[in-house]
Amino acid sequence: MTDLLFHVADATEWEAARAVGRYERSTRGLSLADVGFVHLSTAEQWPGVLERFYDDHDGELVLLTVDPSRLSAPVRWEAPHPESDELFPHLYGPLDVAAVTAAGPLRS
Known part of the structure; x- marks a missing residue:
């Protein structure tokens, strides 16, 4: 099995998204249409994403666990900026709800 991927989402x-069958948020405050892809993370990366981008978030958050083999859009591994050596998975299309194997609460 391919390693699972993760996405921090507003609950x-x-x-x-569950009601329509697809999730089209790229990251906090930005849509797939705004950015062109959905930001995903590895198991090692998502805690840093939570800390850097959601530390001041007031609402409920969930951690989406994504099975890459269930995705209908391609995933590309890319650096977040030219000076970075770290690669993040970017989903170039909507996140299919059926690809999410778990959605667990993080913190409020």
Whole structure:
């Protein structure tokens, strides 16, 4: 099996996505249409994403666990900026709700 991927999501946005079968948020405050891809992380990366980008988030957050073999859009591993050596998985299309194997609460 391919290693699982992760995405930190606002719980309200995730619930809305479940109703339509696809999640189209790239990251906090930005849509797939705004950015062109959905930000994903590895098991080692998501805690840093949570700390850097959601530390001041007031709402409920969930950690989406994604099975890459269930995705209908391609994943590309890319650096977040030219000076970075770390690669992050970017999903170039909507995140299929069926690809999410778990959605667990993080912190409020």
